[in-house]
Amino acid sequence: GPDMRSCIFAFCLIQATDYVQAQRQGQQLLRAMQQLYGAYDLFLTAGPGPAPRLEAHRTIGLTDKWEKPKFTAFASVTGGPAITLCSGFDARGLPLAIEVSGRPFEDALVLRAGHAFQQATAWRSRRPDVAAHAHTPPVTAEQDQPSATGLDEHLKAYVETMAERAGLRL
Numbered sequence: 001g002p003d004m005r006s007c008i009f010a011f012c013l014i015q016a017t018d019y020v021q022a023q024r025q026g027q028q029l030l031r032a033m034q035q036l037y038g039a040y041d042l043f044l045t046a047g048p049g050p051a052p053r054l055e056a057h058r059t060i061g062l063t064d065k066w067e068k069p070k071f072t073a074f075a076s077v078t079g080g081p082a083i084t085l086c087s088g089f090d091a092r093g094l095p096l097a098i099e100v101s102g103r104p105f106e107d108a109l110v111l112r113a114g115h116a117f118q119q120a121t122a123w124r125s126r127r128p129d130v131a132a133h134a135h136t137p138p139v140t141a142e143q144d145q146p147s148a149t150g151l152d153e154h155l156k157a158y159v160e161t162m163a164e165r166a167g168l169r170l
Contacts, residue, residue, distance in 0.1 A: 012166040013159065030078045030104075037103045042113055045072050047097030050090045075101035083114040086123040095123075 036043075075082040082101035089095055100117070102110040118124045163169070 012162045012168065026077045029074065033074065033078050041102065041106075041109060043075075043101045045099045045101065047072075047084060047087070047099060050092070050094035050096055053094065072099045072101065075099070079104040081105075081107040081110045083110055085114055085117055086126075087121075088123060089126065 072082060072084075074080075080101050080103055082099050084097050084099045086095050087098040100110055100113050102113075
């Protein structure tokens, strides 16, 4: 559907040279992380903020994917295991999260730390308040379609070609 197409569309534009360069940068980051991996067993990072309410749903456009920094991205790039855990709720009752990550192949340690956190806190047991007979907000993909504004004709043609190669229909 439109949401999935929007989520994966950016990756249709990645060429082999982009992939090779990303792999090189990933290896560079992994080498830089070695000193930290030697000094610390685990890393604790903040999640992206409260989870959105259903009526706040929107399709993420192509440029939206790269606009916000992701504190947790280093674990994905370096191959380190990570687990996201509920760490509380904001004033509106929406869940907040933290991420525990570790050295590559230290999955068991990360899972043990996540389990210990869940045993020490009650956040895992809390559920959002749902009123009986409450109105369920409609969520449709048409609410916020990604825009192609700002793309020149050459880039638009390239995007269309790459989408077609990936089997996507715009």
